[in-house]
Amino acid sequence: MPINRRDFLIISSAAVAAVPFRGAAFTQTPAPAAATRFDTIRRNVGYFTGRGGTIGWLVNGDAVVVVDTQYPDTAKICVEGLKQKSGRGIDLLFNTHHHGDHTSGNPIFRPDAKKIIAQTRVPELQKQVAQQAAAQPPTATVTPAPHPTPPVVADSTFDKVWSQEVGDETVTATHYGPGHTGGDAIVRFHRANVVHLGDLLFHDRHPRVDRAAGASIQNWMAIIETIARDMPADTIYIAGHSKTDLPVIVGRKELLRQRDYFDAVLAHVRRGIAEKQSKEQISALQALPGFEDHQASPPVLTLAGVLGVAYDELSVVSQ
Template identity: 35%
Template sequence: MKTIISLLGLALCMNLTVQAQGFDNITIEATKLTDKIYVLTGAGGNIGVSVGDDGVFIIDDQFAPLTAKIEAKLKTLSDKPIKYVVNTHFHGDHTGGNANMHNLGATIIAHDNVRERLANEPQRNGTLAPKEALPVITYNDRMSIHMNGEKVAIVHVDNAHTDGDSMLYFLDSNVLHTGDTYFRGWYPYIDLKSGGSVDGYIAAVKQGLMLIDDNTKIIPGHGGTESNKVEYLAYLEMLEGLKKIISGEIEKGRTEDEVANDTSLTKTYDDQGYSWQFITSEKIRRTFYKSLKQ
């Protein structure tokens, strides 16, 4: 199990630094959660999929070089067209396929801030995202999609992983897609430079818990294809525990470097395996310090 987690962590490190090499070797896998809902994995954030008579609706679309493989896998699940793509936030491992999905006929939907960042912040190649990659339907708080026989609630959570995060809840299927407001089994990546914050991240998890029950199937942004309320509660406990510890160190007047270098502060959670290649224990201490100090 630890080997699998390590490999997943390594894959995510590559995704978050958007290293394009190796996509030819990526296989898109599908995991069935309910009669209507699937999860696709490959390289990037978990893709949620709804299939039914109305068509195919997906949550996030990973990287552009993977679109053909994603489309091929979707065709094994449904012969219907891809009608909608909802981006949970703006990072490239969740939005990289937007332009391709647009060209396949899909309508791109996201929070207002996702469109703003995609339209105005240069990508890693130094250019802005093409017009085709931009969401054409945006919202500032929440919206609903009625498709494939059920209502899907899209809920914006403020300043969590970024400033444009959304989670999606399938009411009849009882499935929650959290985007990157939940890294199952790992310390979270809180993108402070893009509006993320510790307090907002904790609030997002609490909001997600308000939507679900003991039987809900949870699709995390990363860290496996499926989670549950018990694991989600443990994740919240870790976040709140870290906040209490780091806040206490700030009150003592300790500096960022002192906190970042004190391995004892996160030992309880390090021992549980939360530290990984991209977000190490040192990095999570530094992130919490910077966010809470503000």
């Protein structure tokens, strides 16, 4: 399949004082400068990587569609690149969920985006995170803005499905219930046969499971099975994040590996609960069998973090 053809190239390197995940619960750590890159995947659908969740795009003669917005610095590079390619504004902009690494670039896209679309819960969750961040006491690396600005949120929302013809392409956003958060959507480009999964796929990385925002590991697994069953066998999936040096575009096999990862997580936690182990004992596992090479991003995206959330989820269910 004609994937990964380098299209219009690395535009620049953004030197950035990085903030991987904004929000009260997360320690801010500087990251190295973000190299950015545009690639075409199939037909006129492609992706952009910089800093934060992978951005997906469609550019055809009739419209420009964008999925997610990263952070303001890389969003600027992405908007400029898309303008060079299309010579027009952005007709539809989707947010796959509310997390800052997928929505903090919204203010940059806003002047050029005719419509921002997200699942119903996303605006409320964005506002919640912004309020928590504003209430966070200052630290050495984070100083709250004196007048926190409200986040730029969707002007059009949907519960389950949102679909539109866009020139010769059909674009459909679907919410399958709680997964990575309580408001995830995937965005499908039918004719290109490409699906942006948002953060429902962390390619060989320990994922974030945002239980406070309504996430569910068990339903996340069910969502993956539904997608893998319903999409054609040669669908190309865009992952929100991938292990360093692994591609952000993958096939069904890698998608199903995300389910298998959670299967192994739940098996370990269930065994621990049956043996009356504490959450701390269960979360102390150093490597998950079969997934030893998964990349962690401490302090948040770690095996211990996922095991802790799995423990909370299973404990509630079994009560």
